[in-house]
Amino acid sequence: MPPRSTRRRGGPQRWLIIPFVVTTLVLLVDASMHARSTQFERALDSQDWVDAVLPEITASTAQGLELANITQHMPAGPAGAIAEEISGIASQAASTYRAVRSDNAPPDLATAAGLLQACLVAREQGAQQFAAGVQHLLEGDKSTLVIPVLSGAAGYFQLSDSAYQLFAKDLPELGTTMPASLWIPGAGAYQPASLASFTKRLVAAVAKTPAQPLLIDEVTTDPRALSTEEGVEVLSPASSISVTAVVADSTQIAQQGVWVSATISPSGGAPSQRVVTTVDLNAGQAKAVNMPGLTARLSTVTELTVSAGLTGGAAADTRQLRIIVPGPDFSGVPTTALAPLSSTTSTPGGATSTTGPGGGGGSASASTTQPAATTTTTSSAPAVTTVPTTVPATSTTTAT
Numbered sequence: 001m002p003p004r005s006t007r008r009r010g011g012p013q014r015w016l017i018i019p020f021v022v023t024t025l026v027l028l029v030d031a032s033m034h035a036r037s038t039q040f041e042r043a044l045d046s047q048d049w050v051d052a053v054l055p056e057i058t059a060s061t062a063q064g065l066e067l068a069n070i071t072q073h074m075p076a077g078p079a080g081a082i083a084e085e086i087s088g089i090a091s092q093a094a095s096t097y098r099a100v101r102s103d104n105a106p107p108d109l110a111t112a113a114g115l116l117q118a119c120l121v122a123r124e125q126g127a128q129q130f131a132a133g134v135q136h137l138l139e140g141d142k143s144t145l146v147i148p149v150l151s152g153a154a155g156y157f158q159l160s161d162s163a164y165q166l167f168a169k170d171l172p173e174l175g176t177t178m179p180a181s182l183w184i185p186g187a188g189a190y191q192p193a194s195l196a197s198f199t200k201r202l203v204a205a206v207a208k209t210p211a212q213p214l215l216i217d218e219v220t221t222d223p224r225a226l227s228t229e230e231g232v233e234v235l236s237p238a239s240s241i242s243v244t245a246v247v248a249d250s251t252q253i254a255q256q257g258v259w260v261s262a263t264i265s266p267s268g269g270a271p272s273q274r275v276v277t278t279v280d281l282n283a284g285q286a287k288a289v290n291m292p293g294l295t296a297r298l299s300t301v302t303e304l305t306v307s308a309g310l311t312g313g314a315a316a317d318t319r320q321l322r323i324i325v326p327g328p329d330f331s332g333v334p335t336t337a338l339a340p341l342s343s344t345t346s347t348p349g350g351a352t353s354t355t356g357p358g359g360g361g362g363s364a365s366a367s368t369t370q371p372a373a374t375t376t377t378t379s380s381a382p383a384v385t386t387v388p389t390t391v392p393a394t395s396t397t398t399a400t
Helices: 011-072 079-102 107-138 143-170 192-207
Strands: 214-222 225-229 232-235 241-249 255-265 272-281 286-294 302-309 315-324 385-387 394-396
Touching: 011 079, 011 107, 011 192, 079 107, 079 192, 107 143, 107 192, 143 192, 214 302, 214 315, 241 255, 241 272, 241 302, 255 286, 272 286
Parallel strands: 232 315, 286 385
Antiparallel strands: 214 241, 225 232, 241 286, 255 272, 255 302, 272 394, 302 315
């Protein structure tokens, strides 16, 4: 009997290897597909983050270009308005940094996200320092002291541009090309000579700012005038008068605690009566301030004086007119020549005294008049806001 062939030995063992090989292949394919899926998800997360920060990068670029344009080609206008514009850029830079910091970057982009945040926080700090330097210049500091401050701010801008370039290089290939973003657009920008020229122009703009910080644009009464006789406005009969003054800021710098007063002389029960209130004005803003509760002596020509001034200071602007409230015995405005209007200056919290008609001795006691119901008279200008009186009327008497 011939011996068995050795080729057939081990056949069953080969069949045992096949399942092992198949299982290994399946595991390798599954691991490869899982790795590809994870990489795809990570790429999507990275792309989503880049898409989220792109608008902030674009906004930051626009902020830098705007600041550089102001510095190199300062627009015409009041110095206060230019300072506010620069301060606004600093606020925008801070908002941009906060927006990017709130976007959670995926782990793969942790380094790139850190570089972008470093870029934006440097821009925020530089812009705030630049705005502070400009404000110091407007407050009277010498250019020789302010220019180093502005140069220090430019150092932040240079640092931010370097950080942004590193950020753009550190990003992986995502199919998105990051735009250029610079806060120093050229070699000559923010150099000492350029900053000296900028401060010189800004100081010149300060010199052109109106010396008078407040203007009284309009004065109206409620009741309104029925007619004007001999330069005297004849009002409708009423028990009390409400005065509305439109006060405007002329410096393009916000003013806090502006005081506004209305004084009549003679009043119903004393030689003079005064109502005062305060109001805050934004840069260039006008507000209609209503002051009710004034009581005039009937059928008597009365001087109405409206003044406005800064906190703790004398009147910056004053408007005067003559009014008369008809009484039962009213027969018309006296035809006798009227003396020129007196000049009355009001100070916040102080007394305003005006000599009553006629001589004589004696002194009347001081009294306090509470405001009547507020009647608001609005101005025709759309930018005017009406502000009611919040301070009670006071009256001051002098010898009659």
